[in-house]
Structure formats: C-alpha cells, structure tokens
Amino acid sequence: MANPRRAISLQIPTQTPPFPTAAASSSSSLPSSLLHFLKRPASFPFLLFLFLLLTWISLRFHQPAPSTSLQRPIVAHDPQANLVRYPAALHPTPIAADGRGWLLDPVAAARDAGLPGGALVCLSLHVGVVQPGGLRGNHRHHTCNETFVIWGAKTKFRLENADVKDKGYGEAIIAADEVAVVASTRSTAHALINMDVRPTFFLGCQDTPINPNSSNTDYKVWKDL
Ligand SMILES: *[C@@H]1O[C@H](CO)[C@@H](O)[C@H](O)[C@H]1NC(C)=O
Ligand SMILES: *[C@@H]1O[C@H](CO)[C@@H](O)[C@H](O)[C@H]1NC(C)=O
Numbered sequence: 001m002a003n004p005r006r007a008i009s010l011q012i013p014t015q016t017p018p019f020p021t022a023a024a025s026s027s028s029s030l031p032s033s034l035l036h037f038l039k040r041p042a043s044f045p046f047l048l049f050l051f052l053l054l055t056w057i058s059l060r061f062h063q064p065a066p067s068t069s070l071q072r073p074i075v076a077h078d079p080q081a082n083l084v085r086y087p088a089a090l091h092p093t094p095i096a097a098d099g100r101g102w103l104l105d106p107v108a109a110a111r112d113a114g115l116p117g118g119a120l121v122c123l124s125l126h127v128g129v130v131q132p133g134g135l136r137g138n139h140r141h142h143t144c145n146e147t148f149v150i151w152g153a154k155t156k157f158r159l160e161n162a163d164v165k166d167k168g169y170g171e172a173i174i175a176a177d178e179v180a181v182v183a184s185t186r187s188t189a190h191a192l193i194n195m196d197v198r199p200t201f202f203l204g205c206q207d208t209p210i211n212p213n214s215s216n217t218d219y220k221v222w223k224d225l
Contacts, residue, residue: 074086074087074090075093075094075113076178077113078170078171078172079170080159080161080163080164080169080170080171080172081157081158081159081161081170081171081172081182082115082116082117082159082161082170082182082184083115083157083159083172083174083180083181083182084109084110084113084115084181084182085172085174085175085178085179085180086178086179086180086181087177087178087179088101088102088151088177088178088179089177094109094112094113095179102179104149104179104181106118106119106122106147106148106149106181106203106205107119107120107121107122107147107205109149110147110181110182110183113181115147115181115182115183116183117145117184117185117188118145118146118147118182118183118184118185118205119144119145119146119147119183119206119207120145120207121207122147122205122206122207123206123207123208123209124144124205124206124207124208124209124210125203125205126203126204126206127201127202127203127204128201128202128203128204129199129200129201129202130153130192130193130199130200131199132153132194132196132197132198132199133194134193134200135191135193135194135225136191136192136202137189137190137191137192138189138190138191138219138220138221138222138225139189139190139191139212139217139218139219139220139221140160140188140189140190140217141186141187141206141210141216142186142187142216142217142218143186143208143216144186144206144207144208144210145183145184145185145186145206145207145208146183146184146190146204146205146206146207147181147182147183147204147205148180148181148182148183148184148190148192148202148203148204148205149179149180149181149182149202149203150174150179150182150200150201150202151174151178151179151180151200151201151202152176152198152199152200152201153176153194153195153196153197153198153199154174154175154176154194154195154196155173155174155180155192155193155194155195155196155200156171156172156174156191156192156193156195157171157172157173157180157182157190157193158170158171158189158190158191158193158222158225159171159182159184159188159189159190160188160189160190161188169189169222173195176196176198189218189221189222191221191222
C-alpha cells in the first residue's frame with residue numbers, strides 16, 4: 001500500500017514541469033513574470049487548482065454519457081402475438097427521434113419491425129379507448145387485414161395463432177409505459193384487454209372499408225374472455 005502512494009506523490013511534481021515548458025515553447029509572447037511564476041514551486045497550488053477545474057469541467061461535460069446509454073432503443077418482440085413493443089418515453093428509438101415524444105406510421109412501423117400480415121394501406125381507421133377491465137375485439141374479420149397501435153395502460157393483446165400448440169393463440173402484455181404495434185392478418189381473431197386502472201388507447205388501421213357484420217366477422221371467438 002505504501003508504494004502506490006509514494007508513486008502518486010512522485011508523479012505530481014514530475015508532471016507539473018512540462019506545463020510551463022510547453023507553454024513557454026508554444027507562446028513566447030507570454031509575460032516572463034508569469035513564466036517565472038509557473039516555474040516556481042509556489043505555482044503548484046495554482047496548477048493543482050487548474051487541474052481540478054479542468055477535471056470538474058470534463059466530468060460535467062461527460063455527464064450526459066450514462067443517460068444516453070440508458071436511452072438505447074429497447075424493442076421487444078412477441079412473435080406469437082405478432083407484436084412489437086417500444087418504450088414510450090425514451091429516445092432515440094425507432095418511434096421517437098427526440099424528447100418531444102413518439103410518433104409513428106402504423107403501416108411503416110409494422111413493416112420496419114418485420115411484422116407480417118398487417119394492413120398495407122389504411123382505408124378504414126378506428127381510434128378508441130378501452131376503460132379499465134374492458135375488452136375490445138374478441139372477433140375475427142374475414143375481409144380485412146388490420147394493424148393496431150396500442151398504448152397508455154397495461155394491456156393484454158391476444159392474437160389467434162395456430163402455431164401455438166394447445167392454446168391456438170399468442171398473447172403479449174403491453175406495459176403502461178410502452179407503445180405496441182400489432183399486425184393481425186385477415187381471418188385472425190384478436191382481442192385487447194385492459195388490465196390497468198387507467199385507460200388503454202388504440203388505433204386500428206384496416207385495408208378494406210368494411211362495415212363489420214355477422215357475414216364478414218366472427219364474434220365472441222374466445223369464451224374465456
Ligand atoms: C391482406 O393481406 C394479404 C397478404 O397477406 C393480401 O393478399 C390481401 O389482399 C390483403 N387484403 C385483404 C382485404 O385480404
Ligand atoms: C355485411 O356487410 C357486407 C359488406 O361488408 C354487406 O355486403 C352485407 O350485405 C352485410 N350483411 C348483413 C347481413 O348486413
């Protein structure tokens with residue numbers, strides 16, 4: 001323990017002389033009295049202060065670095081529910097370029113996230129809310145593909161999926177601080193369930209301007225919802 005300490009105390013005096021020397025060689029117009037002052041041991045506290053000041057400035061300058069690394073895009077995929085979740089409040093992410101908040105094009109977001117089967121055009125749009133404990137959907141449209149955006153509360157999304165053994169559906173939980181994009185291809189049942197104490201908001205983009213009725217839509221698909 002004694003050796004490193006001695007090494008540190010030796011390092012400071014050996015490091016300080018190059019300062020005035022470098023200053024003297026780079027700018028010969030400096031007043032010689034200042035140069036003499038810097039060469040004297042009495043200048044050590046001044047140089048130390050300067051060093052601490054520069055350290056403080058550099059630490060202040062580097063402060064944003066840790067918060068930037070915390071703001072890395074965190075994109076969560078739920079392939080069984082054909083859903084992707086983004087953090088709503090962070091940036092930069094694929095849906096938020098800066099601190100103003102998120103903004104997305106449902107069709108482009110689904111495509112960019114690699115979600116197959118969604119609407120490629122929005123010929124019919126629905127924007128709505130699901131109150132706490134409420135359920136929307138639980139139906140199967142046969143004449144349109146649909147892309148959803150869901151946010152605002154802890155919400156369960158269920159999507160019919162024959163690849164999921166036994167259940168026949170995939171599910172994802174969207175957290176209150178997340179934005180989800182979902183693609184539901186035609187003839188695929190879907191349901192949204194608000195599991196929170198605050199409202200869930202959603203947008204549904206359909207590629208056919210259907211007026212849902214019993215001939216193009218199956219209702220109450222899942223009995224457990
Ligand atoms: C739905 O998507 C499929 C491809 O996944 C496409 O062939 C079809 O034209 C789309 N629209 C409707 C209304 O089925
Ligand atoms: C249901 O809607 C379709 C259009 O999507 C329409 O052609 C049909 O007549 C409607 N059927 C009933 C029973 O209302």
